[in-house]
Amino acid sequence: xxxxxxxxxxxxxxxxxxxxxxxxxxxxxxxxxxxxxxxxxxxxxxxxxxxxxxxxxxxxxxxxxxxxxxxxxxxxxxxxxxxxxxxxxxxxxxxxxxxxxxxxxxxxxxxxxxxxxxxxxxxxxxxxxxxxxxxxxxxxxxxxxxxxxxxxxxxxxxxxxxxxxxxxxxxxxxxxxxxxxxxxxxxxxxxxxxxxxxxxxxxxxxxxxxxxxxxxxxxxxxxxxxxxxxxxxxxxxxxxxxxxxxxxxxxxxxxxxxxxxxxxxxxxxxxxxxxxxxxxxxxxxxxxxxxxxxxxxxxxxxxxxxxxxxxxxxxxxxxxxxxxxxxxxxxxxxxxxxxxx
Amino acid sequence: xxxxxxxxxxxxxxxxxxxxxxxxxxxxxxxxxxxxxxxxxxxxxxxxxxxxxxxxxxxxxxxxxxxxxxxxxxxxxxxxxxxxxxxxxxxxxxxxxxxxxxxxxxxxxxxxxxxxxxxxxxxxxxxxxxxxxxxxxxxxxxxxxxxxxxxxxxxxxxxxxxxxxxxxxxxxxxxxxxxxxxxxxxxxxxxxxxxxxxxxxxxxxxxxxxxxxxxxxxxxxxxxxxxxxxxxxxxxxxxxxxxxxxxxxxxxxxxxxxxxxxxxxxxxxxxxxxxxxxxxxxxxxxxxxxxxxxxxxxxxxxxxxxxxxxxxxxxxxxxxxxxxxxxxxxxxxxxxxxxxx
DNA sequence: TCCCTACTCTGCAACGTTGCAGAGGGAGAG
DNA sequence: CTCTCCCTCTGCAACGTTGCAGAGTAGGGA
Numbered sequence: 199x200x201x202x203x204x205x206x207x208x209x210x211x212x213x214x215x216x217x218x219x220x221x222x223x224x225x226x227x228x229x230x231x232x233x234x235x236x237x238x239x240x241x242x243x244x245x246x247x248x249x250x251x252x253x254x255x256x257x258x259x260x261x262x263x264x265x266x267x268x269x270x271x272x273x274x275x276x277x278x279x280x281x282x283x284x285x286x287x288x289x290x291x292x293x294x295x296x297x298x299x300x301x302x303x304x305x306x307x308x309x310x311x312x313x314x315x316x317x318x319x320x321x322x323x324x325x326x327x328x329x330x331x332x333x334x335x336x337x338x339x340x341x342x343x344x345x346x347x348x349x350x351x352x353x354x355x356x357x358x359x360x361x362x363x364x365x366x367x368x369x370x371x372x373x374x375x376x377x378x379x380x381x382x383x384x385x386x387x388x389x390x391x392x393x394x395x396x397x398x399x400x401x402x403x404x405x406x407x408x409x410x411x412x413x414x415x416x417x418x419x420x421x422x423x424x425x426x427x428x429x430x431x432x433x434x435x436x437x438x439x440x441x442x443x444x445x446x447x448x449x450x451x452x453x454x455x456x457x458x459x460x461x462x463x464x465x466x467x468x469x470x471x472x473x474x475x476x477x478x479x480x481x482x483x484x485x486x487x488x489x490x491x492x493x494x495x496x497x498x499x500x501x502x503x504x505x506x507x508x509x510x511x512x513x514x515x516x517x518x519x520x521x522x523x524x525x526x527x528x529x530x531x532x533x534x535x536x537x538x539x
Numbered sequence: 540x541x542x543x544x545x546x547x548x549x550x551x552x553x554x555x556x557x558x559x560x561x562x563x564x565x566x567x568x569x570x571x572x573x574x575x576x577x578x579x580x581x582x583x584x585x586x587x588x589x590x591x592x593x594x595x596x597x598x599x600x601x602x603x604x605x606x607x608x609x610x611x612x613x614x615x616x617x618x619x620x621x622x623x624x625x626x627x628x629x630x631x632x633x634x635x636x637x638x639x640x641x642x643x644x645x646x647x648x649x650x651x652x653x654x655x656x657x658x659x660x661x662x663x664x665x666x667x668x669x670x671x672x673x674x675x676x677x678x679x680x681x682x683x684x685x686x687x688x689x690x691x692x693x694x695x696x697x698x699x700x701x702x703x704x705x706x707x708x709x710x711x712x713x714x715x716x717x718x719x720x721x722x723x724x725x726x727x728x729x730x731x732x733x734x735x736x737x738x739x740x741x742x743x744x745x746x747x748x749x750x751x752x753x754x755x756x757x758x759x760x761x762x763x764x765x766x767x768x769x770x771x772x773x774x775x776x777x778x779x780x781x782x783x784x785x786x787x788x789x790x791x792x793x794x795x796x797x798x799x800x801x802x803x804x805x806x807x808x809x810x811x812x813x814x815x816x817x818x819x820x821x822x823x824x825x826x827x828x829x830x831x832x833x834x835x836x837x838x839x840x841x842x843x844x845x846x847x848x849x850x851x852x853x854x855x856x857x858x859x860x861x862x863x864x865x866x867x868x869x870x871x872x873x874x875x876x877x878x879x880x
Numbered sequence: 881t882c883c884c885t886a887c888t889c890t891g892c893a894a895c896g897t898t899g900c901a902g903a904g905g906g907a908g909a910g
Numbered sequence: 911c912t913c914t915c916c917c918t919c920t921g922c923a924a925c926g927t928t929g930c931a932g933a934g935t936a937g938g939g940a
Contacts, residue, residue, distance in 0.1 A: 203895095203896055214920045215897090217920070248895085251898090254589075254925055270620050275610045275616050296620065310587060315588070338542065423821075484765040555890045556926095557890055561888095561889085594927090595896070882940090883938105908916100
């Protein structure tokens, strides 16, 4: 059951180890005869190159790690698909890991500890990691950050303009003529940068339309799942002034959760409450009512991140960090359109 | 920018390579003095063990690959979470790869070609791979199959009882008193084993209740996404005898797509058409109406698959193949319950 | 004083591969 | 017939680590 080695193939074919290696990898021209003998020996012995040894020798693995907090959050799943495809186009195998937002696991990946050191580069969507920690990281493995957390901090970074996206979403709601536009998903603490940027956009939109922000209409959530949106909406329904006329949810899952609460409580969407989400996941497109949302261009994000990482790998990290934004757009669907169709 | 090696640390600390290795890995007892010197040198030089070299020497990587067709299909994303967690509990890093159901990519992973050879074991949910191909695989890397494709073929395998699950779902619909129960998702061709088993269960349920199966109510789909369900439902609505009284969809995405079509066409769910799905994804729980579905026990599937794979790794593949089933249950929700709440 | 034990530490070899530089042989040219 | 060149093929060393077996030293007991 021991592994077949080049040595064994070489013995069987009556040639040198080196020649077998040449045949297997097509490195050097080989005579017809030798090539055939080697190939037959390879087949008979069931030889497979030992990738570990090859990688050790060559100092690279051809693998990139994509590290996200949660794979079962559709946004990450959809983004992952784009990045996997993009990496593959450039000859890299993209491999996924999930951290659940646990600091230890993010740290392990980023610090290139343990199995993390096996990758030629890492694309990370951090949730819990602080900037201070990142600074201590081993720069040997190139890193590109996704998302807004820890932006502009001397690390390579791809994101979208959250403030203007959130502003656009909120303006859309205000311009529908809705009074009392609420927000679900604020995270007013250290690792909630993304949420805070969206809150900022929400406030800016109000200012732009000379509306006052009612802070009691901004509902924080610790996570961004269906259940959090549903619970936050329950809270808004219990508001002393009654339900809001519209809600901007900081992602689509929150929005779908909120809609679920509204519908089960007998409120109509969008007639009674209009709802906007963020991320443009597929579930929102097929919900009834379908979900108006901010659609970040996931393809562009993937492209920027992968290109950048490959550049870092090629240059061995001597380039200076770049901070780029991918475009987004507001996609209007039924959840904010009265008189559908 | 070259990597710091044990050699460098050893020189700096004035000890042997081997001692540094001992300190770093805690293999052997070390005097306080030496340990401190080594640790300081490690810190100063920023030494990180070369995982590739270690793996080569030890002949293992501590990584398991989980290979699924599509990560943005929620069922796989949710299952992946369970498997990642389970693997981690046993000291393995579980890494994901997505094949898009492309035969070449499944083949590459399964045959342990390329980067695939870097894993201690593989859990694969095959879509396109035929049994004939699997038989030729290199048995050096342990493999556990998920899903029903290629069951009972001499490979280790974890699934659920699709026939009885589908039968239960269909019986539930028939027993609601619905006439003309339709099915969406049949795949009457080689790689559609799972779908065929579900169709079989659907037929068995009809037989058990002495109902005739109207084959024109069985709508095949090439894939299992929202859009396929929506399109299939359009087709059913165009049926000469009018819409069916109920639909059993072969997964939740199909069901949600079908519901979308029904609602936009002005039909009520479940009053006009009752709908059952399969997989119990989170989106179904938060849909309005929430989705009645077959819930496979994903935790158990994960547990069985990981346990089995670890056993194979430990035994170096000498155990004979096992074929096990995880339990499932019918979860009744609004999409089949008249008079909600 | 000497021996034995125990505790640290060390050097060598090997994991399976590839880079390098060169050896060997055949064919073509003079 | 011989020289030269080119085309194949080869052996050695190294990638960075760990397993193994043993060397060296200090301390305790006789």
